[in-house]
Amino acid sequence: MALITFVRRRPWWLAGAAAILALAVAAVVLVAVRPGGQDTPGEGSADVGFARDMAIHHQQAVELSFIVRDRTDDEDVRRLAYDVINTQANQRGMLLGWLEAWDMPKSSQKPPMSWMDHGHGSMSMPMYEAHDGSLMPGMATNTQLDQLRKADGKAAEVLYLRLLTTHHKGGVEMSQAAADMAGDAKVRRLAEGMVQGQESEMKLMADMLAERGATP
Known part of the structure; x- marks a missing residue:
């Protein structure tokens, strides 16, 4: 009987501790969602x-990389393409996931890069004019994509490396602007990581082009 009385009469501080724990869990969930x-x-x-x-910029880099995998047997180029596909597809999924978590539409009627400060390089001053499927600086045109689809062997390798180098340059400038301007710490960290990763790949691609007797 004494034991039953003890179980029914929980100490007052135990209820308080449970409430504090519930608030802590709620805070963790909020941080995870935002x-x-x-x-x-x-x-x-x-x-x-x-x-x-x-997300749009990355989508084209993935497309370029899928195309070149079918146009060459060169292991170095195919390995680079595989890395780009995996890295940028994963990052694209993260970006789209954030938009979903923020309850923001994944597309906008505003011109691309209208969010950028006009002090961030030539890509935002003047505003880039989309043409032939190239929506943002660095993006390949539809004509260039068709050329890559028709190329074979070394010609495909060189064209891919040149197109991806230009693509990375546009991506780096946009990522640097986000690293400077974004309010969310995770967005800034991802943008900084993109700058570092794509600059490293541009150096690698310059070496790969030189090995093939070509320039960027």
Whole structure:
């Protein structure tokens, strides 16, 4: 009987501890849902603009890499293409996931890169004019994509390396702007990682072009 009385009469501090624990769990969930644990970025923010534009930019790099895998047997080029496909497809999924978590549409009627500060390099001053399927700086045109689809062997390798180098240059400039302007810490970290990773790949591609007697 004494034991039953003890179980029914929980100490007052135990209920308080349970409440504190519940609040802590709720805070952890909130941080997990909102990248960086900050207020949700809104329409017009660098975070949202970067996520939308870089998702599109990455999609084309993945497409270029899938094309070249079928146009050459060179192991070095195919390995690079495989790395680009995996890295940029994963990053693209993260960017789209953030837009979903922020309850933001994945597309906009505004021109690409309208979120960028006009002090961030030539790509934003003047505003880039889309042409022949190239929506942003660095993106290949539809004509260039068709040329890659028709090329074989060394010609395909050189064209891919040149197109991807130009693509990375545009991506680096956009990522640097996001690293400087985004309000969410996780967005800034991802953007900084993109700058470092793509600059490293550009150096690798310069060496690969030189091995093939070509220039960027």
